[in-house]
Every structure is written in C-alpha cells, then in structure tokens.
Amino acid sequence: MLQHRLGALAFSLVSVATFLLCSCARSRSANDSSPGSEPFFTPAHPTVANAVKEFLGWRATPIQPIAFPHNKHIANGIACMVCHTGVSKGPVAGIPSDKLCMRCHEFLASDRAEVKKVAGYFNSGLDVPWQRVYGFSPSAHVKFNHAPHIRAGVDCSRCHGDVTNMTVAVRAVQINMGFCLGCHRAQQASTDCVTCHF
Amino acid sequence: MERRDFLKFGVLTGATATLTACEKPVQQLVRFVPEEDFVPGVATWKPSLCTLCPAGCGVTVRIMDGEAEVVRNGQRGILKMGLAKKLEGNARHPVNRGKLCARGQAGLQVTYHPDRVSGPLKRSSSRGSGDFQEIGWPEALSEVVTKLAELRSQQQADSIRFVTGEMRGHRRELINQFLASLGAPAAVQFAPLDEPVLRRANVLAFGRAAMPSFDLERANYVISFGADFLGTWNSPVAQSIGYGEMRRGRPGNRGKFVQVEQRMSQTGANADEWVPSSPGSEGLLALGLAHVIVKEGLRSNPTEINSSREVEEKLKDETYSPTQIATRTGISANRIERLAREMAAHPPSIAVIGGTPLAQTNGLFNALAVNLLNMVLGSIGSPGGMFFAPGASTVKEASSANQSVDFVAQVLSGGLENAEVLFLDNTNPVFAMPPSWQVSQKMKRTPFIVSFGRFMDETSVLADLILPDHSPLESWLDDVPESGTSEAVFTLAAPAMRPLHNTRAMPDVLLEIAHSLGGSVSEALPWKTFEEMLQASYRELARAERCHPTDGFEKFWGRMLEQGGWWDGQCQIHSPESPALEFQAPEFVPPRFDGSEQEFPFYFQPYVAEAFLDGSLAHLPWMQELPDALSTVMWGSWLELNPKTAEKLQIQQGDLIQVRSRHGSLETPAVLNPAIAFDVVAMPMGQGHAQFGRYAAQRGANPMSVVAPLQVEQVGSLAWAATRVSLSRTGRKGRLSLASGALYEQEKELELR
Numbered sequence: 035m036l037q038h039r040l041g042a043l044a045f046s047l048v049s050v051a052t053f054l055l056c057s058c059a060r061s062r063s064a065n066d067s068s069p070g071s072e073p074f075f076t077p078a079h080p081t082v083a084n085a086v087k088e089f090l091g092w093r094a095t096p097i098q099p100i101a102f103p104h105n106k107h108i109a110n111g112i113a114c115m116v117c118h119t120g121v122s123k124g125p126v127a128g129i130p131s132d133k134l135c136m137r138c139h140e141f142l143a144s145d146r147a148e149v150k151k152v153a154g155y156f157n158s159g160l161d162v163p164w165q166r167v168y169g170f171s172p173s174a175h176v177k178f179n180h181a182p183h184i185r186a187g188v189d190c191s192r193c194h195g196d197v198t199n200m201t202v203a204v205r206a207v208q209i210n211m212g213f214c215l216g217c218h219r220a221q222q223a224s225t226d227c228v229t230c231h232f
Numbered sequence: 233m234e235r236r237d238f239l240k241f242g243v244l245t246g247a248t249a250t251l252t253a254c255e256k257p258v259q260q261l262v263r264f265v266p267e268e269d270f271v272p273g274v275a276t277w278k279p280s281l282c283t284l285c286p287a288g289c290g291v292t293v294r295i296m297d298g299e300a301e302v303v304r305n306g307q308r309g310i311l312k313m314g315l316a317k318k319l320e321g322n323a324r325h326p327v328n329r330g331k332l333c334a335r336g337q338a339g340l341q342v343t344y345h346p347d348r349v350s351g352p353l354k355r356s357s358s359r360g361s362g363d364f365q366e367i368g369w370p371e372a373l374s375e376v377v378t379k380l381a382e383l384r385s386q387q388q389a390d391s392i393r394f395v396t397g398e399m400r401g402h403r404r405e406l407i408n409q410f411l412a413s414l415g416a417p418a419a420v421q422f423a424p425l426d427e428p429v430l431r432r433a434n435v436l437a438f439g440r441a442a443m444p445s446f447d448l449e450r451a452n453y454v455i456s457f458g459a460d461f462l463g464t465w466n467s468p469v470a471q472s473i474g475y476g477e478m479r480r481g482r483p484g485n486r487g488k489f490v491q492v493e494q495r496m497s498q499t500g501a502n503a504d505e506w507v508p509s510s511p512g513s514e515g516l517l518a519l520g521l522a523h524v525i526v527k528e529g530l531r532s533n534p535t536e537i538n539s540s541r542e543v544e545e546k547l548k549d550e551t552y553s554p555t556q557i558a559t560r561t562g563i564s565a566n567r568i569e570r571l572a573r574e575m576a577a578h579p580p581s582i583a584v585i586g587g588t589p590l591a592q593t594n595g596l597f598n599a600l601a602v603n604l605l606n607m608v609l610g611s612i613g614s615p616g617g618m619f620f621a622p623g624a625s626t627v628k629e630a631s632s633a634n635q636s637v638d639f640v641a642q643v644l645s646g647g648l649e650n651a652e653v654l655f656l657d658n659t660n661p662v663f664a665m666p667p668s669w670q671v672s673q674k675m676k677r678t679p680f681i682v683s684f685g686r687f688m689d690e691t692s693v694l695a696d697l698i699l700p701d702h703s704p705l706e707s708w709l710d711d712v713p714e715s716g717t718s719e720a721v722f723t724l725a726a727p728a729m730r731p732l733h734n735t736r737a738m739p740d741v742l743l744e745i746a747h748s749l750g751g752s753v754s755e756a757l758p759w760k761t762f763e764e765m766l767q768a769s770y771r772e773l774a775r776a777e778r779c780h781p782t783d784g785f786e787k788f789w790g791r792m793l794e795q796g797g798w799w800d801g802q803c804q805i806h807s808p809e810s811p812a813l814e815f816q817a818p819e820f821v822p823p824r825f826d827g828s829e830q831e832f833p834f835y836f837q838p839y840v841a842e843a844f845l846d847g848s849l850a851h852l853p854w855m856q857e858l859p860d861a862l863s864t865v866m867w868g869s870w871l872e873l874n875p876k877t878a879e880k881l882q883i884q885q886g887d888l889i890q891v892r893s894r895h896g897s898l899e900t901p902a903v904l905n906p907a908i909a910f911d912v913v914a915m916p917m918g919q920g921h922a923q924f925g926r927y928a929a930q931r932g933a934n935p936m937s938v939v940a941p942l943q944v945e946q947v948g949s950l951a952w953a954a955t956r957v958s959l960s961r962t963g964r965k966g967r968l969s970l971a972s973g974a975l976y977e978q979e980k981e982l983e984l985r
C-alpha cells in the first residue's frame with residue numbers, strides 16, 4: 035500500500051515537473067490581453083505545494099468565525115438534522131443560514147459573545163462564513179451523497195466522530211478511499227468504481 | 233382579444249384591478265424559490281426570459297443553494313441564497329422550444345459580472361471623467377424627485393426625455409405611463425439593430441410595423457438577401473429550428489437555400505448557393521427574379537392583391553430583365569433566370585431580407601422589392617411562407633416601431649440639447665452612432681442625465697446619476713415576442729434569485745419616484761411594485777382567455793409563473809392572419825456611397841457579430857472568448873478582405889491595417905477570407921469600447937468610428953453599410969487570436985484556385 039502510494043507520488047512529481055514546464059511556456063505565449071492568465075500550476079492547483087498536500091490528504095485545520103459548540107446544542111436535544119437539513123434528502127447535509135440560528139437566539143442566550151457575533155452578521159444582512167471541515171478535492175473526482183448513507187442507517191459518528199463531545203467540528207476521521215471501501219465491503223455495499231466516481 | 237389591446241386595456245384598468253387585488257390578496261406569491269425549499273446540493277429549475285436580444289426566448293434557470301460574495305451595509309461578506317448556475321432553453325416556450333443560443337447561455341454573466349454597478353452613483357467631477365461617488369438610494373431618488381417636481385411646477389415637463397433600448401411588455405408600458413402622468417413626451421427607443429427600414433417597408437406593404445416570421449419548416453426554397461437569420465437576425469433560435477427541419481427533418485425532401493450577400497456570414501456558409509451581388513443591388517436582383525417568374529408565367533400560387541395587374545405589368549418591364557440588371561447586380565443573366573425558375577418550381581418559397589441590404593441608402597427599396605418577390609412567390613400568409621406573429625404591432629403603432637429613427641432625428645435636430653432631464657435605460661447611442669453625429673458632445677449639454685445602467689458604458693459615463701437596475705435574473709420580466717412563433721405568447725418570469733448588489737429594479741424605482749411626486753402622478757401609477765402592476769394587468773388576460781378552466785386568477789397566475797408565461801398552444805385563439813396587402817412595384821433607387829471610388833476603393837461593411845450583436849454583449853467574457861463562427865477569431869476585432877485583394881496590397885494575415893474613410897480612421901489586423909467580394913472589406917461590430925467593464929474596454933476597434941453619417945432614404949436611420957474606405961499597411965503586426973491556427977485546413981488548396 036505504502037509502496038503503491040510512493041510510486042504514485044513519484045509519478046505525480048514527474049508530471050508536476052512536466053506541467054510546470056508546460057505552464058510556464060504557455061503563460062509566456064498566451065494572449066497577454068486575456069484576463070485570468072496569471073501563471074498557475076494546473077487548473078486545479080495553484081502551486082506545487084498545494085498539489086502535494088492535496089495528494090497526501092493534508093488539509094489545514096479550519097478556523098471557524100464563531101466558536102460554535104456542537105456539544106451544547108446536542109445536549110439540549112437538538113438533533114443533527116434540525117440544522118443539517120439536507121442530510122436525509124440529498125447529497126449535501128448543508129449548513130444553516132444565520133436566519134435559522136436567530137430563530138432561537140433572537141431571545142435565547144442573546145447576551146453571549148459568540149451569539150452576539152451571529153446576530154452581528156444577521157443584522158448586517160450577511161451569513162456566517164463557516165469554513166468547510168470535510169470534503170474532497172475536485173481532482174479526486176468523487177461524488178458523495180449523504181442521503182443513501184442515512185437511509186442505510188449509517189450513524190453520523192461513523193464518519194464525523196463523536197460530535198456530542200465537540201465544540202467546533204473537527205476532522206475526527208480521516209476519510210480516504212480506503213476508509214470508504216472498508217465500510218462498503220463490510221456492509222456489502224457496491225464497490226464498483228462508478229458508484230462514487232462518475 | 234388581441235394582445236396589444238390587452239397590454240393597453242390591462243394597464244388602463246390597472247387601478248381598479250389593483251383595488252380588487254388588495255381586497256383579496258394573492259396568497260403565496262412565488263417571488264423567489266423559497267429558500268426553505270432548497271435541498272442543499274440539489275438543483276431546482278425556474279423559468280425566466282432571455283433579454284440579450286429582441287427574440288425573447290424562454291429560459292429555464294438552474295438554481296442551487298450557494299454562498300454569494302456580497303456587500304451589505306458597507307460590509308463585505310457571504311450570503312447563503314439560491315444562485316442561478318446555468319441557463320437552458322425553456323422546453324415549453326413556443327419561440328425557442330428548449331433551445332438557447334450561445335449568447336443566451338452567457339446571460340448568466342450579466343448577473344455575476346465583476347464590473348456591475350453595485351449601487352447608486354453620483355457624478356463627482358466633470359462630465360465624462362468617469363469619477364463617481366457612491367450615494368444612498370434615498371438621496372439619489374430625492375434628487376430625481378426634486379428635479380422632476382421643479383420642472384413640473386415650471387410647466388417644463390415636456391423637456392423630459394426618456395431613451396430606452398429595445399423594450400416590450402409592461403416595462404415599456406410603465407415607462408410611458410410614467411411619462412404621460414408627468415406630461416412628458418413618450419419614450420423613444422434606440423436599438424441599432426431594430427431594423428426600422430424593414431418595419432417601414434412592412435407598413436407600406438402589409439400595414440404591419442413588425443418583424444416577419446417564417447414558416448421554414450414547410451418551405452422548400454429559401455432565398456435570403458443578407459439576413460443572418462441563423463446567427464443574429466430577428467429570431468435566430470426559432471429560425472434555426474425551422475431551418476433544421478427544412479433541411480434534414482423531412483426525409484427525401486431537403487429544401488434549397490440560397491444566400492445573397494457580399495461577405496459570407498455564418499448563415500451564408502450553410503447555403504447551397506452563395507450569390508455575391510454588388511452592394512445595394514439586392515432589391516434590383518429581387519425584382520429581376522420576380523420579372524422572370526411573372527414574364528414566364530411561372531406563378532403557381534400567387535398572393536392575390538387588388539393591384540396585381542398593374543404590378544405585374546410593371547414587373548414585366550424590360551428594365552428588370554436579367555440581361556438589363558446583370559451588370560448592376562454583378563450576377564449573370566443565366567444565373568438570375570435559373571434561380572427564378574428554380575424557386576418558382578419548388579414552392580413554397582420564401583424571400584428574406586435583413587442586415588446589410590437594409591443599411592444601404594436605398595434600403596427601403598431593397599426591402600420593398602423583397603416583399604414584392606414574396607408576393608409573386610405567393611408566400612405571404614400561406615403555409616411554408618412568411619407571416620406576422622399574432623398581435624404583432626399593427627399599423628397604429630407604426631410610429632412606435634420607428635423609434636430608433638425618432639431618436640436619430642432627435643439627436644440631429646437638437647432635441648438632446650433642449651432636454652432638461654434625460655433618462656437612459658439599456659441603450660448606448662454614444663457607442664453605436666457615428667462620431668460625426670456628436671451625440672456625446674450633445675449629451676454633455678443636457679443639464680441632468682439619469683442612467684439606469686447595470687454597467688458603466690460610454691453613454692452611462694456621461695450621466696449625473698446612476699441608479700443601477702437589477703440584472704434580468706433578479707427582476708420581474710414580461711415580454712410579448714414579436715416574431716418566431718405563430719402562437720400568441722406572453723412570457724412572464726419572477727426573479728430567479730435575490731439581488732446580489734445594492735441595486736433596484738428600474739420599474740420599481742419609477743413607481744417610487746411617482747409616489748414621492750404625489751398628486752396626479754401617484755394616482756396614475758397606483759401600484760406599489762412592478763409585480764403588482766403585472767398582476768393587475770394579467771388579471772385581464774385571465775378573464776379574456778378561453779383555453780383554461782376558469783379556476784380563478786391565483787391558479788392562472790401560478791400556472792403562468794410555473795411554465796414561464798402563457799401561450800394559446802392547442803387552442804389557437806389567434807390564427808396567423810394574412811395581412812392586408814398594398815403593393816406598388818417600387819421604383820429602383822441606386823445606392824449612394826460616401827467617398828469616391830478612386831480615393832476610397834473598398835465598400836466597408838460592418839456586420840453584426842454573433843457574439844456581441846451591436847456591441848451590447850462585449851462585456852461578457854464568454855462572448856469575448858467565443859470564436860467567430862467563420863474566422864475563429866476571439867478577444868479582438870479584425871478586418872476581413874479577400875486574399876486576392878490582400879495580395880495586390882501586399883497584406884498578409886495578421887498585418888495591422890489602417891482603415892480610412894472621409895470621417896475617420898481605425899487600425900485593426902487583417903484576416904484573409906476567400907468568401908468576400910474583391911471590392912468589399914468587412915468588420916464585426918461590437919468591439920472598441922472605451923468603457924464597459926474590464927473585458928470590453930480598450931479592446932479592438934469600433935467600426936462606427938469610420939462610418940459615414942448617411943441615412944437610409946425615406947426612413948432616416950443610419951445607413952451603416954454605405955461607407956467607402958481605403959486600406960494601408962502600418963508595417964506592424966496586429967494581435968489576432970485564432971481558435972484554429974489557420975482559417976482553413978486546406979489553406980494551400982484554396983489559394984491555388
């Protein structure tokens with residue numbers, strides 16, 4: 035497995051070099067009047083470092099604008115799906131707009147500093163710029179759909195860890211293809227390529 | 233009920249209708265797709281209207297939740313909302329039946345363009361300097377209200393001018409009611425491509441000031457005089473569908489298509505035969521064809537008219553015989569005879585005219601001659617022929633259809649200088665008029681200019697106040713397509729998404745101004761919003777319509793919003809009527825050209841670029857990078873000339889050429905095109921903007937800068953194809969981006985011929 039990975043890394047570093055050369059050549063001959071012609075590594079990756087990080091699955095730890103306490107909300111009996119409404123309906127679980135937050139927090143705990151921040155966004159007509167915690171890079175060409183997993187009874191914690199003990203969500207589980215396949219095999223779910231890569 | 237009547241009636245009775253509406257409020261107005269209904273990651277589709285050209289195709293918008301980067305109350309941040317992601321044709325819309333052209337696809341970029349005017353602006357230094365400061369809506373509106381109130385109190389309301397681009401439906405009605413309530417003259421329209429010449433010819437021949445529609449599906453023979461009807465002209469999507477059917481949809485019966493033009497257009501490239509007649513002789517050629525058909529008694533199904541005999545006698549005159557006109561038209565007598573016999577032998581046949589032949593000084597003659605050819609071919613109002621979409625403007629509106637001409641007249645007669653207040657909506661005369669008409673200098677003398685522009689273009693930059701309009705996807709829209717369908721159609725669309733910026737819908741702004749002025753103005757426009765006005769008007773349609781069960785207005789309105797409008801479909805309340813005909817055989821008028829043949833040896837033909845039309849789409853990057861269908865040039869402008877001509881002048885592809893007329897000069901790279909007459913050079917319209925966002929500004933050259941200010945005789949519109957130019961090399965290479973490395977795969981082979 036590791037060998038395979040290293041092999042792939044070597045290969046990709048070679049392609050990196052080739053791309054680098056090509057893209058330099060391209061940016062010189064490109065019509066300099068057309069916009070968006072700043073030098074780039076590949077359309078998906080602005081820099082080599084970015085490509086390598088993504089290949090190895092390193093993602094920066096997201097810094098959320100508000101220290102949202104998942105644990106308190108869950109302890110108060112609010113189920114995941116109250117806020118992540120899309121999870122049983124479609125591909126994306128969704129993060130609620132601050133309008134949903136303010137339905138309760140207009141009166142509830144409105145004196146807390148973090149709640150005031152939400153109210154601040156709400157009052158200026160903006161949403162909270164939450165940062166993504168999970169996700170796949172576009173170059174992985176993988177499509178994940180929450181709804182069938184929920185229907186199959188997969189517990190949220192299986193992929194997201196024990197959120198009842200988290201404040202802001204953290205990546206508790208390293209989700210890569212091996213992780214997905216492990217579960218698919220155990221559950222006898224399809225492991226056909228096009229189940230996820232289409 | 234005719235739909236024109238409906239527009240009038242509906243709005244006149246608007247006041248009462250609104251009152252009824254107030255008593256029984258319509259529940260659940262679908263303003264936007266309610267956000268709660270979005271499933272994250274799942275798309276919803278919502279109908280809308282394409283406003284990028286006058287064809288008025290129906291659109292469906294793919295909407296998904298997303299985060300828009302916005303500025304709210306001076307603070308930059310993100311907003312979760314339903315965002316338009318992709319446009320497709322509305323499969324149910326009778327004009328485009330699910331199809332959408334490349335321009336229509338790019339409609340999305342109007343909304344997300346980085347250079348949109350994002351809030352009201354006020355001029356902060358001299359006119360045209362481009363210096364503006366941001367102001368709030370209340371201040372901006374109170375400035376307009378104060379100015380209008382002042383003019384009204386001084387009985388000077390008649391010095392208010394309102395210039396719009398091509399505009400139909402209730403937006404136009406609202407503007408005119410607003411102006412009428414102020415006591416100001418009606419709005420004039422300035423849309424460079426609205427074909428006033430053809431409209432005038434249609435008034436004279438058919439009593440209809442409208443653009444024609446064509447039953448291409450059932451035609452067997454089509455001859456087009458200069459009309460790029462598959463690319464840019466009239467209703468190109470509808471016409472492309474019909475054309476496809478004619479060519480390949482009827483096994484064993486492929487219709488023939490002949491194109492007459494001096495520079496091969498995208499449409500011409502599809503033709504079986506390409507006939508390069510000399511510029512301005514198209515009408516003569518049409519009469520020559522009619523002469524042969526009448527003289528040889530080939531008319532199989534002539535359209536009967538009262539003056540038939542006279543017209544026929546006149547047509548039989550030897551002045552129109554192929555041998556007589558061969559030199560003038562540059563087409564051999566044999567070919568004219570053959571074409572005439574062919575089209576008579578394969579009915580139904582249609583003759584179409586548009587574009588360059590109408591932009592000659594004798595454009596009206598050319599148009600009348602082609603109308604006459606249609607009469608001789610028997611194609612008027614018959615299957616496989618030409619017709620007018622039901623309810624398209626009648627002769628009563630002839631004046632309103634000639635409004636681009638009115639604006640030209642206004643500019644030339646000093647109407648702009650006499651204006652106290654000038655409103656501008658969706659029109660850019662500074663770019664589209666020849667510099668010798670000095671429209672920008674004249675506008676600079678107007679004391680107060682208000683623009684509703686979404687973008688800073690050459691005309692808006694002269695304004696004192698910019699009150700930016702929503703993008704079409706953020707607005708209530710309605711439209712009555714003028715051509716391209718045999719059904720009565722009203723397109724109606726609610727906003728597909730919430731506004732991204734601090735803009736306001738122009739109709740709502742007018743209503744707000746009217747209410748602030750109070751008194752009779754406010755009474756005349758009782759609606760709080762444009763949406764209310766639309767509802768009040770369409771209530772009348774719901775009453776009049778016979779197709780649907782009478783299950784109440786709310787249901788009807790909901791259905792309209794759901795399908796993107798209303799059309800009579802199977803019911804066919806309106807059958808396409810055959811117009812009343814008043815034909816005279818037109819007298820031949822030779823074309824005039826500006827500049828002597830010795831000094832300026834080439835005819836200069838600007839042409840409507842598929843990507844930019846008259847230049848109003850040059851700000852969209854997708855349009856900039858759309859390769860021209862024939863030359864494959866992107867991101868620039870160019871001059872097309874014949875390789876033989878180029879050889880004589882020692883010009884090579886890509887050489888920077890100076891094009892000079894009596895009125896100006898420009899520089900642009902050469903593109904060698906074997907499908908252009910030797911004495912003609914052509915250049916796409918639409919580039920050469922001084923302003924208009926980062927993608928259009930300072931790119932390419934504007935052909936208008938050399939166009940002579942000649943006018944079409946008896947019409948008064950600009951004869952933009954009547955200029956002669958000379959060419960010279962600058963010794964430098966121009967910038968030319970070609971999507972394909974060379975124009976032709978077998979370039980060598982072509983050169984040999």
Ligand code: SF4
Binds near residue numbers: 287289331333336467
């Ligand atoms: S022809 Fe193209 S640009 Fe014109 S309305 Fe239709 S889709 Fe829009």
